Amino acid sequence: MKRLMMEQLTAWKKSPYRKPLILKGVRQVGKTWLLKEFGREYYENTAYFNFDEHEEYRQFFETTKDVNRILQNLMLASGQKILPEKTLVIFDEIQDCPKVINSLKYFCENAPEYHIACAGSLLGIALARPSSFPVGKVNFMQIDPMTFTEFLLANGDANLAAFLDTVRTPEPLPDAFFNPLYEKLKMYYVTGGMPEPVLMWTQARDVDAMQESLSDIIGAYERDFAKHPDVTQFPKISMVWKSVPSQLARENKKFLYKVVKEGARAREYEDALQWLVDARLVHKVYRSSAPWLPACAYDDLSAFKIYLADVGLLRRLAMLAPTAFGEGNRLFTEFKGALTENYVLQALIAQFEAAPRYWSQSNPPYEVDFLIQRNNDIFPVEVKSEANTTSKSLKKFKELFSDKVKLRIRFSLDNLRLDGDVLNVPLFMADHTDRLIGAALERRGS
Numbered sequence: 001m002k003r004l005m006m007e008q009l010t011a012w013k014k015s016p017y018r019k020p021l022i023l024k025g026v027r028q029v030g031k032t033w034l035l036k037e038f039g040r041e042y043y044e045n046t047a048y049f050n051f052d053e054h055e056e057y058r059q060f061f062e063t064t065k066d067v068n069r070i071l072q073n074l075m076l077a078s079g080q081k082i083l084p085e086k087t088l089v090i091f092d093e094i095q096d097c098p099k100v101i102n103s104l105k106y107f108c109e110n111a112p113e114y115h116i117a118c119a120g121s122l123l124g125i126a127l128a129r130p131s132s133f134p135v136g137k138v139n140f141m142q143i144d145p146m147t148f149t150e151f152l153l154a155n156g157d158a159n160l161a162a163f164l165d166t167v168r169t170p171e172p173l174p175d176a177f178f179n180p181l182y183e184k185l186k187m188y189y190v191t192g193g194m195p196e197p198v199l200m201w202t203q204a205r206d207v208d209a210m211q212e213s214l215s216d217i218i219g220a221y222e223r224d225f226a227k228h229p230d231v232t233q234f235p236k237i238s239m240v241w242k243s244v245p246s247q248l249a250r251e252n253k254k255f256l257y258k259v260v261k262e263g264a265r266a267r268e269y270e271d272a273l274q275w276l277v278d279a280r281l282v283h284k285v286y287r288s289s290a291p292w293l294p295a296c297a298y299d300d301l302s303a304f305k306i307y308l309a310d311v312g313l314l315r316r317l318a319m320l321a322p323t324a325f326g327e328g329n330r331l332f333t334e335f336k337g338a339l340t341e342n343y344v345l346q347a348l349i350a351q352f353e354a355a356p357r358y359w360s361q362s363n364p365p366y367e368v369d370f371l372i373q374r375n376n377d378i379f380p381v382e383v384k385s386e387a388n389t390t391s392k393s394l395k396k397f398k399e400l401f402s403d404k405v406k407l408r409i410r411f412s413l414d415n416l417r418l419d420g421d422v423l424n425v426p427l428f429m430a431d432h433t434d435r436l437i438g439a440a441l442e443r444r445g446s
Contacts, residue, residue, distance in 0.1 A: 001195060002153045003030065005143055009038045012139060013115065020104040020116040020134075024123045025143035026280055026309055027224065028217050030195040031119040032092055034143060039088035043115070047080040051100060052093035054078075061099040067111045070103065084113035095120035105134035122224060124278045142280075144350060145193030145310040148185060148343075149431045155202045157184060164432060170418040170440050173426070178415060181428040189331045189339050190322045192312015193346070207322050214316040221281060228275055236260075236272035244282065244308055245318035248338035252367075253305045254287070254360075273306070282306045283345060288357035288371055291378040291397075291404045295354055295371070305358060311343040329386060332413065332427070337385030340427065341369060344383050344411050347430035348372055356381075359397065366393040374437055377406055384412035394422065407440055409433070418443055 012018055025031045039046030049057055060073040071082050071089075082089055094100045100118075107116050146154070152161040163177050173181075191201045191210055194217055200210040225237040243260045247253065255273075257264040276282045287303035288295060308314040315331075318338075324330045332340050348356050354373040359380065360366065370381040380397045394408045398421075408422045416436070417424050423440040425433060 001030075001146070001199070002150065003034050003037075003143075004147070004150060005034065005141070006038060006041075008141060009034070010042060012141070013042060018112070018115070019108045019137055019139045021118065021139045021141060022104075022123065023117060023119045023141050023143055024280070025119075026145075027121040027220055028194060028196060029143055029145055031143055032090075033195065035088070035090050035092075035117050035119060038117075039090065043088040044083065044086040045081060046088045046090060047074070047078070047082045048090045048092065049074060049078065050092045051097045058097050058099065061097070061103050065103065065106050067103065067106050067114070071111075071114070082114070084111075085115070087115065089114060089116045091116065091118040093120050094118050095122050095125070102134060105137040108134065108137040122227065122279055124280050125227075125275065144280075145312075145346065146195060146198055147193060147347065147350060147431050148188050148428060151188045151191070151193065151198060151202075152184060154198050155184065155187070160184065164429060167416070167429070167432065168435075168439055170416055170423060170436060170443060172415040172417055178426065181426070182413070185428040186325050186331050189311055189315060189343065190325050192310040192315065194310055194312060197312055211316070211322065214312055218313060218317060224279070225275075228272075230271075233272050233275065236269050237275055240269060240272050241276060241281070242317070244306060245314065245338070247306060248314070248341070249318075249336055251336060252365075253336070253338070253341075255304055255306050276306075281309050283309065283349065285345065285355070285370070286357050288359050291359070291371055291380070291401050293373075293376060293378070295357060295373055295378065299357065303360075307342045307345050309346075311339055311346060314342050315339060329413065332385040337383065340385040340411075341383050343427070344381070344430050345370065348381070348433060350431070351434045361396075366396045368393050368397050372409075372433075374434065378404065379407055379409050379437065380405065381409040381411070384410060386413060391422075407437060407444070409437065 012021055023031050023035060036046060051058055060070050064070060075082055091100055107114060149161050160181055191197045197210045197213040200206050200213050222238060226234050228234060228237060239260050246259050247255055257266055257269050260269055277284050285305045287300040289298045289300055292298055320334055345356060348370060352372050352374060357371040359368040359371055368380045369383045372379050372381055380394055382391050382394050391410060398405045410422055410424050411427050411430060412424060413427060414424050416426055418440050425436055
């Protein structure tokens with residue numbers, strides 16, 4: 001498989017300001033594979049140390065802060081060679097090793113010639129704990145599930161991925177590309193972007209193995225819930241997690257604690273929800289009252305929607321069978337288009353630095369699915385899971401904030417086009433949103 005994040009890793013390797021790297025991502029998203037592949041392609045050798053498999057290695061960090069001595073002990077114990085500049089040193093499963101995390105400060109300050117890359121599950125949780133952390137002494141990268149573009153490459157459709165990369169103007173795509181891309185996107189909704197289920201499908205076309213792999217990943221996540229330091233939170237985390245499909249199946253997708261459990265109150269479950277957010281198993285999208293900057297100043301912290309880290313995991317958690325793949329547009333429209341919104345959110349998070357928001361008002365009710373910040377502009381985004389693209393909410397948003405709206409974005413099953421200030425993006429082009437917005441603004445002279 002090809003992960004596009006390899007480009008970021010090579011930039012890290014070449015940077016004169018390189019620091020020890022912490023690669024964050026959910027369990028089984030491909031962190032270890034990516035780092036090993038990076039080492040194989042760009043270094044003379046890789047020295048790999050797993051602190052869960054070899055707990056005895058942790059002792060080397062507890063007795064000294066001298067990084068040369070630490071590396072010498074690791075080499076002697078493992079028989080692996082570590083050379084400055086030529087070896088990629090991988091520290092894996094570091095989430096429960098505070099001394100290892102703290103040592104990164106000394107690698108940064110005293111031994112910058114060594115290339116250190118770290119990974120671990122639940123690192124977002126581990127790094128949130130009150131403990132000694134090498135602030136300013138590490139680089140961070142986030143790896144998320146495979147994008148639709150990466151799915152195309154894994155599925156042997158490099159020609160389709162290459163074509164999408166060539167699109168530089170908001171003009172309709174030929175049917176010879178549009179139709180197969182539409183079908184491939186349905187496949188992606190079924191598998192999602194977790195590497196193992198994608199592999200089961202793209203290599204063997206084994207639906208049962210793909211389903212089982214998704215179930216195993218969900219099971220592993222649910223076992224991780226027990227790692228919360230307060231054991232009383234375990235059932236609450238599980239209930240919030242399992243409520244996500246129900247939350248998204250409603251017309252108004254605003255998160256409601258009563259959907260988790262009848263009579264539930266925020267103060268009882270907000271810690272459980274935050275644990276899932278810190279673990280990056282769910283994404284929290286706040287309601288914004290206005291499209292102004294800074295965006296965080298207009299967040300309504302009491303109103304938000306939550307989505308899963310991966311569209312395939314959402315489909316599996318919702319118990320929607322893969323047979324929906326062959327039932328027309330059903331995958332796009334099932335439970336109020338929740339799979340489609342989840343997919344689009346995944347694509348937007350990967351492209352824009354600021355977290356997406358959403359906008360809504362009541363009496364009369366209007367809602368714009370997402371607001372995205374690109375440079376110093378905020379764009380309203382509506383997600384349509386069918387070809388019917390009438391959008392009252394986008395129209396209302398422009399009426400209210402006409403001086404702020406340079407462009408409105410609509411994702412749908414329709415072809416790529418620019419209608420006035422509305423850019424219609426085919427769902428399968430969500431990975432290219434940033435570039436398409438730039439092209440549309442250039443066309444409009446904005």
